Amino acid sequence: MWKNLSNYRDAALLFLRITLGVEYIYVHGWPKLAGGIAKWKAVGAAMKHVGISFWPGFWGFMAAFSESIGVGLLIVGFCFRPSCVLLVITLAVAALSDYHAHGLGQASHALELCIVFITLTFVGPGKYSVDQG
Secondary structure (H helix, E strand, C coil): CHHHHHHHHHHHHHHHHHHHHHHHHHHHHHHHHHCHHHHHHHHHHHHHHHCCCCCHHHHHHHHHHHHHHHHHHHHHCCCHHHHHHHHHHHHHHHHHHHHHHHCHHHHHHHHHHHHHHHHHHHHCCCCCCCCCC
16 A cells, blocks of 8 residues: 555655745745845844854845745756755754754754755655756
8 A cells, every 4th residue: 555655756746845835935935035135134144153244134135045036946846956955054054043042942943944955955856847856
């Protein structure tokens, strides 16, 4: 019975890309991207946890870009692996920032999503994508 489920691997990857991607853009990406320079500077200030304290507006914009445009590319499966790598970097910084501010409990959400995007980097987008894994 369980062996037959592997026949739906590509459909499951498409389902994951669409559902996770739409939720991620709605909750994380679009609010950061639409927040403007003040929001970008606040988000980019998290880079201090990796030793980078210059251009917080740029780093915040890059986080907003990866969490909105990058996730949009992930949904359609175009430039899939580079988008996943950008999200892994963004989420690693977010996890470090949350850990320093609130401890492991608060950092777990970003850490879990980081693990998901690391896994997707290796697995690929599947056949229902522009890149066609």
